[in-house]
Amino acid sequence: MEQGTSMGSDSFASNRGPQNYRNITLITEAEAREAVRRYVSSSYCCCKPRAEEPAIERLTQMPIYRYRLDTFTETRHIEKTCKPYTGQRIDAPDREPPPLLWGIEVYTPKMFHEGLKRFPVPRSGEIKTCHKCVGRGRCKCTRCGGSGQFRCRCSSSNRQKSRNKRCPTCSGSGRRRCSKCSGRGRRFCISCKGKGQLFYYLQLSVKWKTLRSEVVSNPHEEEPNFPLILLQKVTGEVIITDDDVTVHPLAGFTDVPEISAASEKLIQDHQNACGPSCHVLRQHQTVEMIPVANVQYGYSGKSLSCHVYGREGRVYTKQRLSGLACGCSVM
Incomplete structure (x- = not known):
């Protein structure tokens, strides 16, 4: 299977569109049989699994497309701060004023690596x-x-007075020396560290953050109740990838309209999330085709069905195999 190259909406036609991928066998019969066999074997409680292999009766492909958008942003904020002045060199605005917010040169980390x-x-x-x-x-x-x-x-203390004894702590004076200031009445200034002067300057805080959003296409019309949350832990085949300073909506992805609409909406949402103090440094969008197949199979003389999904070959079904593949009984 070919993998899409970096492109915008204008160059989409030069790549393989989703209509071509719908005609490709995503989950083969052998892969479906192996996934069902693992599922059946894991359903036994204590007995050894039988030698019987599940017989695939029907295999219906229903791939689901997942769109992901990552936007790497840089947010800047200037605040006034100070520290004790200990004789360090002062970069004062004698000739030129301080640079503006985005006029300050800073080292940019590796793309999509967050930090502060x-x-x-x-x-x-x-x-x-x-x-x-x-x-x-x-x-x-x-x-x-x-x-x-x-x-x-x-x-x-009335008890101390009644005894008419001298207090060993204050020697009868009734006053004690302050241990915090050693009787001086003043303490070391923690703001200036005893220097008496402070060095005020502007500090630029730079935060790098990645905005992440994803949308999956609707399930197959024959299987509207397939839980999409299951797709979060599986992988598929990346058919489109686009990496640039700013990416364009997938206007040419007409075979799956919800993906095309999602790309346009999410790109605009990420742009709206950035204000004057936040800039977009890089964007990366992908379309991933996750294989999903409805499998009808025969086992132990009964006709059953399940879904095999993801490159990992996971199985989802509402039918329980308890009491079907195992001959044990609860005493």
Whole structure:
């Protein structure tokens, strides 16, 4: 089976369309027989499986198409931040103002690899006095209120007073030295690390994220109740792949109209999800044909049916084989 090449809507006609794939035998009779045989063998409770092989009576192909769209985006956000000034070089806006949001050059990771990085904006630095300690490097202790002491417990203890003994903690003074500030009344400023100055600058936060969406075509008209959720864990054959900065809707995919409409809608939805602070870096869309076949087979003198789906050959059926293939009885 040929695989589609990178293309837009104009070049779709040069590739094999879905109408050609509908005429290809997706699940062979041998593959269907092997899938049913595995399913029947797994349905035994304790007895060994019989040597009888399931007989395929009818095999109806009903492939389902899955459309996937991945959009790799870059979102930027600038915020003002600060750190203690320790004498580092300041890139101040002396001659030129800081660059605009999308004028800042950053390293772009590998496509469709998500991540978050932060960069200082060039020419945005300035030094200011620390707002917390007002340039002193130390702040008033919040525990003692700046006095360096606080009331001892013995001053409010009637039992201690009745004994007329000196408190070993405060030596009878009724006041204790604050352990947080060592009695100084002021503590080391954690904002400026005791330097008294802060280095303010603009910081660019860049987030790379992949928007993912997928849509599957409707089940075969003869099998409308086939649960599409089962297709999430199986694979198929990629018949169309398109990778570009921006991809085009699959206007030529007329044989499966819901896939063509889904490509147009999802591409527009991904574009609408990006605003002034978000840009699309790359898009990748694929159409995958998942083989699904309705299998009617005979086993143990009875006519049964199931679905074989995916390249993994998984089986789905509403019929239970308990009591059919096994001769055990519950005592």
